[in-house]
Amino acid sequence: MSPADFYRRARFLHSAARLDQSPPDDGFEVAFAGRSNAGKSSAINALCGQKSLARTSKTPGRTQLLNYFALDDARRLVDLPGYGYAKVAATLRAEWQGVVGDYVEGRRCLRGLVLLMDIRHPLKDMDRQLIDWAVALGRPVHILLTKADKLGRSQANAALSAVRRAVADGPAPPTVQLYSAVASQGVEVLAGVLDRWLDRPHEDAGG
Ligand code: GDP
Numbered sequence: 001m002s003p004a005d006f007y008r009r010a011r012f013l014h015s016a017a018r019l020d021q022s023p024p025d026d027g028f029e030v031a032f033a034g035r036s037n038a039g040k041s042s043a044i045n046a047l048c049g050q051k052s053l054a055r056t057s058k059t060p061g062r063t064q065l066l067n068y069f070a071l072d073d074a075r076r077l078v079d080l081p082g083y084g085y086a087k088v089a090a091t092l093r094a095e096w097q098g099v100v101g102d103y104v105e106g107r108r109c110l111r112g113l114v115l116l117m118d119i120r121h122p123l124k125d126m127d128r129q130l131i132d133w134a135v136a137l138g139r140p141v142h143i144l145l146t147k148a149d150k151l152g153r154s155q156a157n158a159a160l161s162a163v164r165r166a167v168a169d170g171p172a173p174p175t176v177q178l179y180s181a182v183a184s185q186g187v188e189v190l191a192g193v194l195d196r197w198l199d200r201p202h203e204d205a206g207g
Helices: 003-008 040-048 090-106 125-136 153-166 187-198
Strands: 011-016 028-034 066-070 075-079 110-118 141-146 175-178
Touching (some): 040 110, 040 141
Parallel strands (some): 028 110
Antiparallel strands (some): 011 066, 066 075
């Protein structure tokens, strides 16, 4: 089975408002996080070759849910609520920190965090905090610089180098790549990272 076919099998499983409403904490999970409007839904849809798996039009800040997508019996993708909208009230922000904090800190089956940032607006305060905190917890972090089609090639590569340098501290720094859901750029690189984190089975089990 090709990587593309594996991720195409993703199907919506469950939404949870709290960690304790989540599916059993076993198997392998990869979570996606990012500021609202960073392109997270589009990125997940492009990875999974589905137009509306993750919803791309939401009321900013209203959806504070952990959305679980099953790939197979043991492997899941998790769409974490977006953060960083100025309009979001302090109570919602606290709720976000609670839900996402509990998840990233407490979820044993979490194998890695994909952090999405608009290539034109990388490394905002909340992004940095999330990166530092996840790395400190020993969670592998992979960064997607999204909407790479919005920049020319040399500008995009310059942004890539700058972000790589900025996060290069420590023994296990985040990895960084360019991504465009519109141009289908970087989908295979992302799938390769997820394959390793999820320990994707390579033998074709006939499904
Ligand atoms: P989310 O809030 O992080 O889930 O972001 P969405 O996936 O809903 O995308 C936010 C906006 O950015 C939408 O208007 C998308 O059409 C646009 N967008 C997302 N990905 C890309 C991309 O790769 N290229 C371009 N040009 N626009 C994108």
